[in-house]
Amino acid sequence: MQRVKNAVRSRSIHVCVVDTGSCNGCDIEVLACLSPRYDIEQYGIYVHNNPREADVLLVIGAVTPQWEDKLIALWEKIPEPKAAIAVGNCPISGCVFNRHDSYVSAPASKFIPIAAEIPGCPPRPTEILSTILAIAPLAFKDFERERK
């Protein structure tokens, strides 16, 4: 039973994208994943943009002051089991914005637990795709057993 659940979970992933102040570059690379060339949906990944239905949260952007509390609230709305992936340099290190005098408060792992990071400014769609596919079976494996 558990094995069936694991297999099903890793084949149907609902993704929510949240932009916490990026330059838009990573946004359009996530969007490009939808395109017929990369076709994210053939792997059972569905970009939903609704945190209540999501399994995976893609965090994009260095966290701006407006998002500091909202990101945590959004994370809490996602039902278990869940995983957050940091897309691009911004949520990992702040990228070029992480300088004296800027408003960003990177990294995003200060606010929510990040399961995987995709470096690059921005990462290629293939990198995003393979990371989501790689993280899904690991993050959702034996979820019921671990909760007990």
Add this chain to the structure above:
Amino acid sequence: MKRTVDVSFPVGPVHPCWKEPARVKCETRGEYVLRAEVELGYMKKGIERIMKGRPWQEVMFLAERVCGICSVVHNMVFIETMEKISGIAPAERAAYLRVVANELDRIQSHLLANFSYCYTIEHETLGMYLLDLREKVMDLLEKLTGARVNKAYMVPGGVRFDIGEETRHAILGSIPRIREETKRYRGMFSGGPMIGLRSKGVGILSREDAGRCHAVGPTARASGIAVDCRQRHPTYMKLGFSPVVRDEGDNFARVMVRFDEAIQSLSLVQQCLERLPEGPVLAGGICRAGETVHRGEAPRGELSYFVKTDEYGRIAEISIQTPSIMNIEAAAHYMMTGAVSLADVTSIFISADPCIACTER
């Protein structure tokens, strides 16, 4: 004045239709939108503050990251501002290559904007076709610059990488196919009866209103104002450029202007590559002190940089004016007011092609 308002209806900040956080507050009576207001401020990073006191090789990358969709034009306008300050003339071959990169970037930006619009009016088939076409343009850009989104292609005095003979033929060879497909999708958009119902006569921005709210770019050109900064750019003047203008001023016209401009950009790229002069791509030159304002045409409209540098070419003061802020105002105050249905609010907002990352920096 007392107004009767049924519901003040918020759209956003996280909304399935727009990829960036923005919030639209609509005051409604029934389905009828009385007034709309856009609230911004979710993406403020303070880029202009970081830019101060840094040399061009660092600011160039920050300028690119003002907006990821139209990164080439930000790079281009910033570098041209620095060249204007320091009196550097770019190499002739580089000037043409800049236009090639800029126009390819404009095509992918317009296709993306049209994809978002089609996606918003739930015409996903056409949206996916456009997104697929955009990937082909991205391939050409990648061949030219070596990166997909933030290209870092231009430096003071020229461009970083020369175009090889092989790449030139590859780009020239794929232009007819892209043009043919763009024309086909344009025909699908203009001929689709359901699309017409959702787009024609929705979100009308009259010529007077467009002038009043200083709309720029395709939003203004769809309302009959022939404004385009490329008319004053020396390289574009050699290519015989004239802007695309339509008079309807509704959602349909804005999307069609973008289609037409994409087709026009393709022929500009073709012209540039065909008459590409031989020679070096870099002229060299050191950035010096001075201050100036320079304007360029981003895919969304007029983009202007005010830059003041100190004796070693570091940025002392900088102020960026991006096109989206005017278009967002136009969308909120003129197009949305009087929209018959709340369902049109998202499509009107997307048709003005707002770029929140640009607007707030």
Add this chain to the structure above:
Amino acid sequence: MRSILFYLREFIRQEWMRKFIFVRTAPLLTPAYFRDFPVRTGRECTHCLSCMMICPAPGAIEVVREKGEWAPIIHKGHCIRCGLCVEACPEGVLTSGFVLERHAEQKTSIRAEYHIQIDHERCMRCGNCCVACPVNKEVDPQMGAGGYSSNDEVIMRIEGGRQRVIHEERCTGCKTCEETCPNMAIRVARVVEVQQEGNDEARV
């Protein structure tokens, strides 16, 4: 009705049918010309630090000593894959996509010079900058805490109650002095020019 016909016409096109039935997603490869994270070519690094000085991203590249040899390290998550370090390196230690190849083809070079600017109104003559400077340390290891030195080869020293820059041309642009200055009185300007060989016109 018209729209149903429209879709029917769209879906019986031969190209659409062919694509619908036969097309699978092509193997998604990263093309060779893509500027990926720089990797080492195996040539010897001379520890000139040109790559670190040009890097626009904070903390993206570091030159460290590895098994008795200097070697640049790229920090993923900080590196923005701009490829400037590849171009700036005079030895060709790093490579990334087509950057190194095109760079050699076009004979482009990045020339950097560094200028030290001192705000004498703010300077307290503590000598921290002179002591911290790594070039000074190499030239005159005996330099005392006050930044005094009898060696004429140092970049800067405290002389007669004033900070004086003697050899600006030796500065490597590392900005160590800027970081150690308690009063933000010293600033290093990195002036960079990108040039191409065989191009003498349009020189300013």
